[in-house]
Amino acid sequence: MTSAGTPELDPVDEHLLRLLSEGATLEVAARRAGLAERTARRRLRSLADAVGVDTTMQLVVHFVRAGVI
Numbered sequence: 001m002t003s004a005g006t007p008e009l010d011p012v013d014e015h016l017l018r019l020l021s022e023g024a025t026l027e028v029a030a031r032r033a034g035l036a037e038r039t040a041r042r043r044l045r046s047l048a049d050a051v052g053v054d055t056t057m058q059l060v061v062h063f064v065r066a067g068v069i
Contacts, residue, residue: 006066007050013043018069021060 009017012033019029030040048059063069 005051006063006068007047009047009063009068013047014069016040016043017047017060017063020056021064021069026056 012035016029016033016035019032020026024032026040026044027037030037033040035043044056044059048054048056051059051062053059053062060069
C-alpha cells in the first residue's frame with residue numbers, strides 16, 4: 001500500500017486507469033491495455049473495493065488525487 005491506503009498498482013492497472021483518466025471509454029481502454037472488457041471491469045471492481053469507492057470515476061479520481069496516475 002502507498003499513502004492513505006492506496007494499493008500499489010500493477011502496470012496494466014495503472015495503464016488502464018490512465019487511459020480512463022484521459023477520457024477513453026472502458027471498451028477502448030481495455031483494448032489498448034490488452035484486456036477483455038470483462039477482465040478490465042473485474043480488475044477495476046477489485047481495486048474499487050480495495051480503496052472503498054463505488055464507481056470507476058471515483059476510482060480514477062482517487063488515484064489521480066493520490067498522485068499515482
